Amino acid sequence: MTSLITDNADGAAPRRGPLERGFPLPRPAPPTVSATLHRxxxxxxxxxxxxxxxxxxMHQAILDGVNARHAAEAxxxxxxxxxxxxGDWAAKRLAPQHPGVAAELxxxxxxxxxxxxxxxxxxEDRR
Structure with missing residues (x-):
C-alpha cells in the first residue's frame, strides 16, 4: 500500500533531502576576532x-509642540x-561659528x- 504522505502524487519515490543523501548542511562560520571587532x-x-x-x-519635536517629558521618554x-x-548641543549652535555670521540656533x-x-x-507639564 502506498502512502499519500511519503509518495509523490505521480507514484514516484519521494525525494530525499540533503541529509538523507549524505550532503552536509551549510553552517555559519564561527565568529572571528576581526568580525567581533567589526561588530x-x-x-x-x-x-x-x-x-x-x-x-x-528632541529640539525639533519640542518646537513642533511635543511635551519635553514625552520627547525625553521617546x-x-x-x-x-x-x-x-x-543643552550641550544647543550651546554649540547658539554661539556664532565665525565672526559676522549669525548663530545656527x-x-x-x-x-x-x-x-x-x-x-x-x-x-508643571504633568496633565
Whole structure:
C-alpha cells in the first residue's frame, strides 16, 4: 500500500533531502576576532550617531509642540539627561561659528525649548 504522505502524487519515490543523501548542511562560520571587532566598531558608530542626533530631534519635536517629558521618554532618557544633552548641543549652535555670521540656533528657539525643559523639570507639564 502506498502512502499519500511519503509518495509523490505521480507514484514516484519521494525525494530525499540533503541529509538523507549524505550532503552536509551549510553552517555559519564561527565568529572571528576581526568580525567581533567589526561588530563592536559598528555598534560604537551607531551609538555616536545616536548621541549626535538625539538632541536635534528632541529640539525639533519640542518646537513642533511635543511635551519635553514625552520627547525625553521617546529618547529613553530622563528629563534631566535629555536637558543636559540638549543643552550641550544647543550651546554649540547658539554661539556664532565665525565672526559676522549669525548663530545656527536662533535665541528664540533656544529659549522656547529651554522653557519646555524647565517646565518638565519643575513638574508643571504633568496633565
Amino acid at each position: 563592536l566598531s559598528s555598534m560604537a558608530s551607531l551609538r555616536a550617531w545616536e548621541q549626535r542626533s538625539t538632541p536635534a530631534l 529618547a529613553h532618557l530622563s528629563v534631566e539627561e535629555a536637558h543636559v544633552r540638549w 536662533p535665541v528664540q528657539q533656544f529659549l522656547s525649548v529651554h522653557a519646555a525643559f524647565a517646565a518638565a523639570l519643575a513638574g
